Amino acid sequence: MGIEHVEPGGPREIASALRTELPAALGVFAAPGRVNLIGEHTDYNQGLCLPIALPHATYVAVARRDDERITVGSRQRDEVFESSLPDLGPDTIDGWAAYAAGVAWALQDEGIELPGVDLLVDGRVPLGAGLSSSAALECATALALCAAARIEPDRELLVRACMRAESEVAGAPTGGMDQSISLYAEPGHALLLDFRSGDRRQVPWDPPGHTLLVVDTRASHELTDGGYASRRADCEEAASRLGLVSLREATEQDLDLLVGRARARAKHIVTEITRVDATVAAITQGDWVRVGALFDESHTSMRDDFEISTPELDLVVETAREHGALGARMTGGGFGGSALALMPTAAVATAADAIAAAFAAQGWDAPASLTAPASPGAAEVTA
Numbered sequence: 382m383g384i385e386h387v388e389p390g391g392p393r394e395i396a397s398a399l400r401t402e403l404p405a406a407l408g409v410f411a412a413p414g415r416v417n418l419i420g421e422h423t424d425y426n427q428g429l430c431l432p433i434a435l436p437h438a439t440y441v442a443v444a445r446r447d448d449e450r451i452t453v454g455s456r457q458r459d460e461v462f463e464s465s466l467p468d469l470g471p472d473t474i475d476g477w478a479a480y481a482a483g484v485a486w487a488l489q490d491e492g493i494e495l496p497g498v499d500l501l502v503d504g505r506v507p508l509g510a511g512l513s514s515s516a517a518l519e520c521a522t523a524l525a526l527c528a529a530a531r532i533e534p535d536r537e538l539l540v541r542a543c544m545r546a547e548s549e550v551a552g553a554p555t556g557g558m559d560q561s562i563s564l565y566a567e568p569g570h571a572l573l574l575d576f577r578s579g580d581r582r583q584v585p586w587d588p589p590g591h592t593l594l595v596v597d598t599r600a601s602h603e604l605t606d607g608g609y610a611s612r613r614a615d616c617e618e619a620a621s622r623l624g625l626v627s628l629r630e631a632t633e634q635d636l637d638l639l640v641g642r643a644r645a646r647a648k649h650i651v652t653e654i655t656r657v658d659a660t661v662a663a664i665t666q667g668d669w670v671r672v673g674a675l676f677d678e679s680h681t682s683m684r685d686d687f688e689i690s691t692p693e694l695d696l697v698v699e700t701a702r703e704h705g706a707l708g709a710r711m712t713g714g715g716f717g718g719s720a721l722a723l724m725p726t727a728a729v730a731t732a733a734d735a736i737a738a739a740f741a742a743q744g745w746d747a748p749a750s751l752t753a754p755a756s757p758g759a760a761e762v763t764a
């Protein structure tokens with residue numbers, strides 16, 4: 382039994398099809414989705430995380446208009462969003478368009494003057510898979526709008542504007558990892574992000590003889606459901622009980638001052654931040670067995686202490702391990718979405734098929750797989 386493999390598509394072909402549909406386009410801009418190697422739910426706790434960019438991206442073609450209108454069409458949707466720039470606001474944009482038009486609102490709110498635009502989107506990051514399709518749309522839109530406004534993009538400002546679109550317009554109080562990796566990724570590298578100091582460091586990531594297999598469980602994952610926000614609230618409460626500004630300041634000894642749910646949530650965050658540091662050290666030493674073990678520990682922590690895994694994610698992780706993975710874990714916000722496995726390259730196809738067979742045996746919808754070489758960050762697609 383085979384598994385569906387999601388291909389990223391060729392950037393030039395995708396861009397050229399968008400230009401044909403929007404002949405007045407002044408350019409096409411691509412921004413990648415991401416898979417987080419390790420460091421989950423740490424970003425809004427001022428912690429560390431280590432994402433890579435996927436080869437799967439969202440593409441946005443942009444044409445200037447002579448009026449103040451903004452339209453957003455998508456090859457994946459029938460309806461076109463239409464409004465005028467001065468009317469955009471957190472309460473006036475609904476649904477998927479929030480991630481594109483919300484960025485136009487946020488950029489204006491940050492003092493950038495935008496012309497009217499037509500935007501046409503082709504999203505190649507699987508939707509609802511916990512692979513940051515929303516950040517990819519935000520970041521590609523942000524670059525497209527800067528080009529339309531004829532300004533050099535200031536990527537720090539774009540991260541902020543995209544985060545504001547997501548939290549203030551779409552209503553998902555996320556932590557910034559997804560926008561940072563989409564805008565700052567470099568091929569062949571993971572990005573170590575430190576949300577206390579604001580530092581970013583490129584870490585070479587290309588394990589020889591191994592492949593990162595990503596499996597989309599196709600079980601729902603929505604950051605605007607209550608689960609994500611409630612984990613964030615649990616963390617804030619645990620930090621405040623300890624009298625700390627964030628759980629980044631907490632130590633393992635501090636955990637003894639907490640009980641019940643607050644202790645479990647804080648334990649995940651404190652140990653996960655330590656695991657990110659340990660993973661970077663193991664990668665630097667080429668110790669892939671240790672990297673795998675850290676992935677396994679991270680999964681257990683998310684399953685038992687942070688309680689964001691699902692039976693589908695657990696099954697992917699267990700089946701990948703049985704078929705030779707050095708380590709495996711769920712990745713992203715949780716409550717569905719995707720898991721990753723660090724596999725010997727020769728074992729990938731068998732493991733992926735075994736995962737599909739295990740899903741079929743449970744009577745679940747078929748999962749899909751992606752391979753994830755660390756890919757470049759957001760940029761214009763040039764011919």
Ligand code: GLA
Pocket residue numbers: 417420421422423424425513555556557558559604713714715
């Ligand atoms: C989602 C959010 C990120 C981060 C992850 C969990 O992807 O958008 O900010 O919190 O979940 O690590």
